[in-house]
Amino acid sequence: MKKSYITAILLVVFLLTGCWDQRLLKDVRLLLGVGIDYQKGNKVIMSSVVTRNLEKKPPELISTTGSTPRDARINLQRKLIYVPDASKNRIVMLSEALARKGSILEVLDVFYRDPRSALNAKIAIVKGKAKDFLETQSKDNPDLTAFLDRQIVTSEAATIVPDVDLQSIRTGILDPGEDIMMPYMGLNKSNVEILGGALFHGQKLTGTLTPGETTVALLLANQKNKQTTLTLPIEKGVQMTVNILQSKRKLTIQPTGQSLKVSIDLQMNAEAIEMPFGDFSDQKTVAKFNHTLSEEINKEADKVIKKLQAANCDVLGIGRQLIAHHSSYWNQIDWNKEYPKINITSSTTINLTRNGILE
Amino acid sequence: MIDFGSQRDLEDYIKATLTTDDLLTKHLTIDQLNLTIYYIDTLTDIDKLNQQILSPLLQEKGENLLNTIHSIASKQMDSADQAVKYLLRGSSVISLEEQDGQLSLWNLDTGSAFHRSISEPVGEKIIEGGHEGLVERLSINLHLIRKKITNKDLIVRYYRLGTHTDTEVALVYIQSLVDQDVLDEVTERLANIETDSVISQAVLEEIIEDNPLSLFPMMLNTERVDRVAANLAEGRFAILIDGLASVIILPVTFFSLYQSPDDYNARWINGSFIRLIRIAGFLIATTLPAFYISVISFHFELIPNELITSIHESVQHIPYPPLIEAFIMELTIELLREAGIRLHTAIGQSIGIVGGLVIGDAVVRAGLVSNIMIIVVALTAISSFVVPSNELRLSVRILRFPLMVLSSIFGLLGITFGFTILLIYLCKLESFGKPFFYPVSPLRLRKLKDSLARSSFTFKRYPKG
Numbered sequence: 104m105k106k107s108y109i110t111a112i113l114l115v116v117f118l119l120t121g122c123w124d125q126r127l128l129k130d131v132r133l134l135l136g137v138g139i140d141y142q143k144g145n146k147v148i149m150s151s152v153v154t155r156n157l158e159k160k161p162p163e164l165i166s167t168t169g170s171t172p173r174d175a176r177i178n179l180q181r182k183l184i185y186v187p188d189a190s191k192n193r194i195v196m197l198s199e200a201l202a203r204k205g206s207i208l209e210v211l212d213v214f215y216r217d218p219r220s221a222l223n224a225k226i227a228i229v230k231g232k233a234k235d236f237l238e239t240q241s242k243d244n245p246d247l248t249a250f251l252d253r254q255i256v257t258s259e260a261a262t263i264v265p266d267v268d269l270q271s272i273r274t275g276i277l278d279p280g281e282d283i284m285m286p287y288m289g290l291n292k293s294n295v296e297i298l299g300g301a302l303f304h305g306q307k308l309t310g311t312l313t314p315g316e317t318t319v320a321l322l323l324a325n326q327k328n329k330q331t332t333l334t335l336p337i338e339k340g341v342q343m344t345v346n347i348l349q350s351k352r353k354l355t356i357q358p359t360g361q362s363l364k365v366s367i368d369l370q371m372n373a374e375a376i377e378m379p380f381g382d383f384s385d386q387k388t389v390a391k392f393n394h395t396l397s398e399e400i401n402k403e404a405d406k407v408i409k410k411l412q413a414a415n416c417d418v419l420g421i422g423r424q425l426i427a428h429h430s431s432y433w434n435q436i437d438w439n440k441e442y443p444k445i446n447i448t449s450s451t452t453i454n455l456t457r458n459g460i461l462e
Numbered sequence: 463m464i465d466f467g468s469q470r471d472l473e474d475y476i477k478a479t480l481t482t483d484d485l486l487t488k489h490l491t492i493d494q495l496n497l498t499i500y501y502i503d504t505l506t507d508i509d510k511l512n513q514q515i516l517s518p519l520l521q522e523k524g525e526n527l528l529n530t531i532h533s534i535a536s537k538q539m540d541s542a543d544q545a546v547k548y549l550l551r552g553s554s555v556i557s558l559e560e561q562d563g564q565l566s567l568w569n570l571d572t573g574s575a576f577h578r579s580i581s582e583p584v585g586e587k588i589i590e591g592g593h594e595g596l597v598e599r600l601s602i603n604l605h606l607i608r609k610k611i612t613n614k615d616l617i618v619r620y621y622r623l624g625t626h627t628d629t630e631v632a633l634v635y636i637q638s639l640v641d642q643d644v645l646d647e648v649t650e651r652l653a654n655i656e657t658d659s660v661i662s663q664a665v666l667e668e669i670i671e672d673n674p675l676s677l678f679p680m681m682l683n684t685e686r687v688d689r690v691a692a693n694l695a696e697g698r699f700a701i702l703i704d705g706l707a708s709v710i711i712l713p714v715t716f717f718s719l720y721q722s723p724d725d726y727n728a729r730w731i732n733g734s735f736i737r738l739i740r741i742a743g744f745l746i747a748t749t750l751p752a753f754y755i756s757v758i759s760f761h762f763e764l765i766p767n768e769l770i771t772s773i774h775e776s777v778q779h780i781p782y783p784p785l786i787e788a789f790i791m792e793l794t795i796e797l798l799r800e801a802g803i804r805l806h807t808a809i810g811q812s813i814g815i816v817g818g819l820v821i822g823d824a825v826v827r828a829g830l831v832s833n834i835m836i837i838v839v840a841l842t843a844i845s846s847f848v849v850p851s852n853e854l855r856l857s858v859r860i861l862r863f864p865l866m867v868l869s870s871i872f873g874l875l876g877i878t879f880g881f882t883i884l885l886i887y888l889c890k891l892e893s894f895g896k897p898f899f900y901p902v903s904p905l906r907l908r909k910l911k912d913s914l915a916r917s918s919f920t921f922k923r924y925p926k927g
Contacts, residue, residue, distance in 0.1 A: 124873070127784070128762045129777045133770060154774055162771075190763040191770050221763060249771060 126219075131188035135162055135249045138233030139172060139210055141201040147210065149175035150234045152241070152248045153187060161245035164237055172213040189220040193252040195269060196233045196288070197226070205307030208276060214269055222270040225252045228301035228308060230289030243293050251295065255286050258297045262321050262331040262347075263314050265300060265418075276306055279438065280422030282415075284320065287311050302416035304439075310414030312407065319400070319407045323367055323449065324419050325352040332376065335399040337392060344377035345396065348456065356424050358432040363441070365421055367449040369404070374457035383458035396453040404449045412443045421447075469496055469559045472542060472567075476500055476555075479546050492519060493527060496559040500545070505552035507574035515554065515570055531558060535568035545569070550628070577602060583685035583707070585852055591727040594687040600630055600704035607634060607700070610691040615639070621652050629660040630704040639697035644713060644894050648699055663703055663710050672892050677861065679719065679853035680893040682711040688723050713893035715900045717913035720744070722850040725916045734915035740848050741914060747845040747858045748884075751792065752869035752877050754838045755784045760873030776832040784835070785870035791831050791839040792866075794821060796859070799843070 136152040150166045165182055169175030179187055195214065197207060214220045229236045241248050259266045264286035267275070275283035287301040300317035302310040312320055318331060331347040353368040373396070375383070382388050411418060422442070425433040473487065484504045490497040497519070501511065515534060522530045535556065539545050545555045545567050552573025558566050580602075583595040596603045604618060615637040623631050633652060635645065651670040660666055663683060671680045684690060685708050690700050693711045701710040720740050725733040757764050758777060765773055780787055798817035802810045822840075825831045842862065849855040861884070868876030891898035901909035911917040 125759045125783075125870075127777075128758045128774060129780055133774060154771055159775070191765075191767065193767060219763070252767075 126188070130185055132183050132185045133191045134187050134189045135191065136194045136196070136237070136251055137189075137192060138196040138198070138229065138237045139201060140198045140233050141204060142168060146170055147172055147175055147201070148234055149179065150237045151176075151179055151187065152237065153179075153183065154249075162249050163245070164241040164248065166234055172210055176213060189214065189217060192221045192224045193249075194225045194227065194255070196229045196236065196251075198229050198233045199231065199301075199308065202228050202301065202303075202308035205305070207303075207306045207308075208273065211269065211273075215273065222268065224269050225255045225286070226267065226269055226272055227255060227286040227288045230287065230298055236288070236290055236295075239290055239293050240295060254295060254297065255288075258286065260329045262318050262326070262328040263297055263299075264317060265321060265326060266328060276303070278423065280417070280424075280426045280433075281420045282417045284312075284317070284416065284418045302411065302414040302418070304415040309416060310410060312410060316403070316407050316410065319403050320411065320418060322347070322350055322369060322371070323352065323404060323407065325350070333373075333400065334377075335396055335403075337378070337381075337395050337399075341379065342377075343375060343392070343396070345373040345453065345455070346376045347453075348372045348374055354419070354421070354424060356421060356429065358425075358429050363425075363432070363445045365445060365447045367404075367408075367419070367447065367451075369449065369451040371451070371453050372456045373453050375455055375459060378458075382462065383455075384462050389455055393452070393454055396455070397451060400451045400453055401449065404451050408447050408449060412445075412447070415439065415443050417442050421445075468563075469498055469557060469565065472557055472565065473498060475542050476546060476549075479542075480549065485549070490519070492522070495527060498557045499554055500549060500557070501554035501572065502549055502552070505550075505574060506554060506572050510574070511554060511570075511572045515556075515572065528558075531556065531568055534570060536571050537569040539567040539569055542567070547628075575599060575601075580606070586684060586686050586689070586722075586850070588686075588722065588724045588727065591723055592686075592688045596685050596687060596690070596702075596707045596709060598705050598707050600632060600702055603702050603707075603709070604632060604634070606687045607690055607694070610687060611636070611694060616694070619649070621655075623652075623655050623657065623666070624660040625656075625658055627659040627661065631660065631666070632702045634694065634700040634702065636694055636697070639695070640699065641697065641896075644699070644896065647894050648712070652701075660703060661705075663701075663706055663708055666701065666703065667710060672894065676891060678716070678857050678888070678891060678898065679851065680712070680714065680891070680898065681853075682714045682719055682851055683708045683853055684711060684851075685709070686723060692723065692726070693718075713896040714898075715893070715896070715913070716888060716898055717741075717901075719851040719854045720849065721916075730916055730918040734917070737916050738914065740850070743845040743848040744858060747842055747849075748861045749865060749877060749881065750842050750845070751788050751838055751862055752865040752880070753874075754835070755788055755866055756869040756873040756877060758784045759870060773834055776834050779829045780832050781829070783870070785866060787831050787835050788839065788866055791825070791835055792842075792863075794825075795839055795843045 133154045134151055135154065138150040140148040140150070142148050146168055147170075148166055148168050149172055150164055152162050152164055154162050165179060167175045167178040167182065169178050176187065192214070195211070197210065201207070201210060214222070214224070237248065240251070255264060258264045265284045267283065267285055272283050272285065275281055282305070283303045284300045285303065287298045289296055289298045297314060298311070299314045300312040300320065301308055302312065315333075318333065321327065322331065327347060327350045331350075332344055333347065334342050334344045337343040349372040351370045355366045355368070357364045375392075381392065417438075422433075422438050425438070477485065477487075480502075482502070484502050486501055486503050488499040490499070499511075499515075518530055518534065519527065536553075539548065539555070545557075548569045549555055554570045554572045556568045556570060558568065560566070577597050577599040580597055581595055582593040586595075594606060596606065608616065613636060617635055617637050619633040621631045621633065623629050631652070633648065648670075655666070655669050657665065657669060667681050668674045673680070682693070690709050690711065694700055698714070699712050701712070703710075720737065722736075725737055728736065758773075762770070762773075777784075782790070794817070798813060801813050801817075805813060822836055826833045826836060846855060846858050849858055865877060865880045868880040870876075872879065888899045889897075889903040897904060900906070901913055
């Protein structure tokens with residue numbers, strides 16, 4: 104009896120797993136970043152940043168073409184001695200043109216279907232061609248191609264781009280009541296730059312926001328990260344920069360008959376981090392500042408909401424609230440058609456609570 | 463008085479039993495009394511024999527002579543066999559033929575006692591506190607222990623073990639602190655020992671321990687007097703063997719093997735910190751190479767992004783799979799360690815330099831082993847050195863090899879399985895009826911502060927048993 108137990112356990116262990124699952128680090132070439140472009144004739148160009156098998160050499164960039172991304176990956180393998188491995192992949196960059204075709208999940212399938220592929224890799228939309236973007240980087244500063252994702256991570260912390268990765272965008276795209284926003288990057292001469300947010304409707308890129316607008320959109324969507332700075336005009340020709348310390352968003356949705364009223368109430372506590380003059384010890388001055396700042400941010404918010412509706416990108420998750428709390432209304436309408444038309448009002452207030460170490 | 467026949471018969475009998483050349487006899491006739499003194503030359507202190515026995519005897523006469531013998535002899539014996547036994551232990555035997563022809567045998571303690579001076583044990587150094595170490599003489603060791611524990615309950619029980627060696631063994635314990643069940647068990651096991659010789663403590667340990675196949679030591683060996691005393695005060699037993707400087711302490715738990723007298727010389731926070739570091743050392747020493755192997759060959763997505771390129775570079779040109787790579791390095795380290803012990807201290811140090819620096823560097827340059835593997839193996843070796851018990855140190859050294867093999871076949875799953883089996887095994891072990899993995903299994907949360915950590919004496923009471 105005891106013997107048969109042991110045999111059973113050993114059999115199970117040996118059959119379920121074993122050294123044929125082994126994949127030695129020394130026998131692979133790590134894929135550190137991937138850029139995907141669309142090529143005429145329904146083909147894709149895949150530009151892969153792979154580690155070199157030589158000591159102290161920066162990763163190299165290899166571009167391959169294929170009818171699908173997986174095909175391009177197989178073509179990559181033909182160019183390498185070792186197997187390319189996506190388990191340490193850090194960034195996927197899609198060209199704007201490819202994203203506008205409206206089927207990014209098909210393109211990204213190569214990452215989702217492989218169990219070893221890193222799903223916490225960052226994703227970004229590139230203005231122009233991803234290949235050019237990576238090639239410029241690789242030519243000027245080949246060491247940096249391994250750290251492209253750091254730029255997105257730091258911008259996430261500063262609430263300049265949304266905090267998304269390969270895994271989270273898929274749930275966002277497949278959710279009928281929600282849309283996604285991705286980091287939007289581009290080249291400024293030879294420098295990599297964050298250009299703001301790329302707005303999606305479903306799988307399709309439908310618009311972009313500037314970095315400032317992206318920050319406001321993220322605040323409206325209640326996705327404030329560690330640090331959030333806003334620079335707003337306070338008087339004629341004078342700008343004030345504030346850091347948002349706390350933000351509280353309230354989303355009220357009222358379906359009345361056929362029409363829908365959405366109001367966003369956003370209250371923020373802020374710290375002045377740049378203001379050339381002004382007496383912060385005076386309550387009246389501070390109240391005046393608060394008033395002006397709130398007015399300015401409200402204007403900004405209205406502009407952003409218009410842009411979001413124009414792009415048909417429900418990044419605020421209003422649809423999700425409807426599904427959860429007003430399902431009868433949700434069932435009557437076609438959200439894709441309804442969203443751009445609904446009335447969204449916002450009331451945003453900024454309250455200065457700190458003024459740095461200067462009075 | 464027992465009739466042994468005549469003086470002549472007795473001498474013939476003793477000489478027939480002890481045919482060795484170093485058995486000497488002296489025939490004396492003092493005041494018409496025939497005396498024969500037997501002694502084994504190599505065991506006897508001749509000065510002692512002359513000054514304490516022969517010179518007083520030669521000065522006495524008649525009745526006084528008998529009295530003198532009574533006073534200087536430690537024991538009267540009733541058989542020739544017993545006389546032989548005492549001769550072998552270093553005593554001299556006097557046979558006295560009285561005028562009426564009666565023969566009596568007396569045992570005189572003239573044994574020579576050579577022993578080395580008391581010094582700190584090399585293998586168990588501590589920074590401060592008592593530096594007394596045990597020596598190879600049972601009586602001196604007992605003296606040292608009695609000096610530390612002045613207690614009427616400190617009991618010494620003597621046993622004679624080994625049909626060939628007839629070694630003197632002492633069981634020491636504090637009556638009021640020990641668990642009666644364990645005492646019965648220990649005395650029963652000691653009384654029933656049938657063995658030829660007791661040359662090393664391992665022989666005795668293997669006979670009396672619960673499970674001789676166990677990977678872990680079920681007893682603690684120490685050469686430190688303070689460690690013995692501390693363990694006795696915690697209700698444990700000490701077995702001392704004549705001729706050996708190390709004492710067997712039982713029953714032990716896994717965690718008591720990880721304690722050092724240093725813990726109790728330091729302030730309690732520092733003591734606890736050091737002890738926790740040691741326990742962490744156990745985990746590192748058993749699992750680190752296995753963990754590294756499984757990460758390198760199965761799960762390299764666990765390596766941080768910033769590290770992956772440098773690790774990738776370092777393993778790129780290694781011709782062997784990680785398991786073989788690890789074995790090469792582990793083998794080197796084990797060889798160096800063994801060479802360091804066997805050689806003279808001065809040469810041992812240069813071996814360390816040659817091995818550690820030269821081989822370590824050259825092996826990486828030659829591309830046999832990656833430099834990350836050197837770090838892993840070195841860290842593992844250092845972690846295994848912190849174990850205060852030599853026996854357990856050996857166990858820990860061996861334990862990591864099966865885990866390494868498992869991890870190279872099954873990855874982290876293998877380590878999980880291997881470590882689980884190890885834990886089950888630890889929980890199952892018993893040392894003289896006491897659970898070995900106490901107080902983790904059976905779990906006693908209150909006792910953890912005294913075993914994993916070292917809590918303050920302010921809250922501490924000595925446990926019973």
